Amino acid sequence: MVDLSITVAGLKLATPLMLASGTVGYGPEYDGLIDFTRVGAIVTKTVTPRPRAGNTPPRLAETRGGMLNSIGLENVGLDGFLSEKLAEAGRLPTLVIASVAGETPDEFASLCEAVGERGETAGLELNVSCPNVKRARRPLWADPDGVAAVVTAARRATDKPLFLKLSPNAADVRSVAEAGEAAGADALVVANTLPGMRIDVTTRAPMLGNRFGGLSGPALLPVNLALVWKLSDSVGIPIVGSGGIERTEDALEYMMAGASAFQVGTALFRSPSVVDQIVDGLAKHAVTDGINCLSGYTGAAKEVETPCQRTRAD
Amino acid sequence: MLLTCRLLTQFETVEPGQFVHVDTGPERTFRRPFSVAGVTPAGEVELLIELRGGGTRALAELPVGASLTMMGPLGRGFTLVDARAAGAPSRAAESDPRAAGAAPRAAGAAPRAAVVAGGIGVAGVRLLAQRLFESGVDTSLFVGARTADALLDATLPEPDAVRVATDDGSRGFHGTVCDLFTAESVDLPGNTTVYGCGPRAMLDALAVVAGERGMACELSLEEMMACGVGACRGCVVSTVDGYRTVCKDGPVFNASVLVPEGSAMEVAGG
């Protein structure tokens, strides 16, 4: 039996497969459709201090090789999350990582404090990367100093592991990643969606109510994969790959580029059973490759010596 | 096209108005939602599908006996009026004070139903019409389409009872199905529940007429869907309580909670 568990940022995940924020809701929506014991962690929908209505519909468009969304961070807000959704997520047989987003470092800090002190919360994901929320000045995800301030504030507010989710859209993602690491992030999630749009030629109107949305799905994979490769050379903290993963081999590409774990989002929409397919495939590959723990794949494409860290359970 | 699907795992119950979410192949990121248009005595699910784009074409090209992946039944369906409970308001109306207050009912008279469908909207009300007939509810059926060829009245349980409208006048009433309903509903009592499925503009117009007649009204809506289970918030429509998902809170909504499309009341993005 291959041990599929993996340790990232001090959290022991049953498998390296995490479910991406915004695609699984708070978890229970997929109860009965996904075997959560095979999910390393779910990342809940990004929560903001106050409830958000989200963007004007339509909010979805299909693209060849993916999709656009302009949800606009519709969520129940911190109070609704704490009083209802977090406990529901906590009842699932997997770890819960809560995604949070504020407008200022102080808002991030109070979100992290309130969510982090709850027993259901295994870790926090700092969403500094949502493309669907308009900001006045330079977007947070492109600003190393801004991100450092957010991570510093979050770090003071909680002892729980902090996952910093980056945007692939920043001109200098490396500086943002390094600033996040220096400020105390425990892991990076690489990365969120790219901005895009589509136009309906019959109505001559943008397909999304918000005009622009975030591109996810297979079309995004090569972009975010290259980022994982580059960032894993310049930061020491573990990387969680995200973008377009829908098969075992996609996940392995991210791991071989330097990721310790990975997230699946868009692929759930066509098939919630993608979780089983990917996890079964990982086990098969590991057997074929004679690898007894999956961390053996991390960075394998770089031909560097990667010591296979045995997990504590062994 | 009528697609009959034998299920490996039988649905326990299907509410009329609920839908299935169908995987039409790896070329398409999203599944495609289709109303459960019927359930055969053997428990097979019937889908009535209009060809639109790649997904529906892929289904049309499937050979007989091919296997498909779908999930369901999903969403909230129509609330059936109860023929025995004289004057009883529908469940949805009961839980919604706005609707209950708006519809004065003739005490003692058995509740009636009017089913109004435009285009492929017939698929969304076919099972409903069948259940209404089975339970003995006095039901009027109205079906519209652009042309006589596109009319789907023949797929309904009692096709002879259906009143039809075509936009080009090639069969039946010349005009929209909502105009037909407006003309013919004058004689229907106030305790008639109006059920609608079709293009959004038709449904918004129907809600106005039903409101003027003091009738309860339930409408089945369509939106582009990703997850189909309420997780992604992609399929929302504006209601008086804010955005609600078509896949989980709907697809059937009480007309009194819906904000008509394009109206100034629509929730501003933020």
Ligand SMILES: Cc1cc2nc3c(=O)[nH]c(=O)nc-3n(C[C@H](O)[C@H](O)[C@H](O)COP(=O)(O)OP(=O)(O)OC[C@H]3O[C@@H](n4cnc5c(N)ncnc54)[C@H](O)[C@@H]3O)c2cc1C
């Ligand atoms: C709850 C629900 C129940 C439905 N029931 C039925 C049914 O019983 N029978 C039936 O034929 N159709 C039904 N539809 C509509 C059906 O889902 C779409 O026609 C189908 O998704 C089109 O897929 P496609 O790949 O063929 O077309 P695409 O190539 O995806 O699109 C072709 C055209 O259809 C429009 N479209 C795409 N998806 C939708 C959608 N979800 N709703 C409305 N328009 C859409 C597009 O904007 C485009 O103009 C239902 C939709 C919903 C939301």
Ligand SMILES: Cc1cc2nc3c(=O)[nH]c(=O)nc-3n(C[C@H](O)[C@H](O)[C@H](O)COP(=O)(O)O)c2cc1C
């Ligand atoms: C409908 C939808 C909603 C999303 N909402 C969020 C969100 O609230 N917070 C966030 O950090 N990422 C959000 N994302 C981005 C995903 O978490 C993920 O990073 C991205 O979709 C790329 O992965 P994928 O190609 O596997 O989907 C969302 C994506 C989709 C498709």
Ligand code: FES
């Ligand atoms: S399609 Fe995801 S919430 Fe309705």
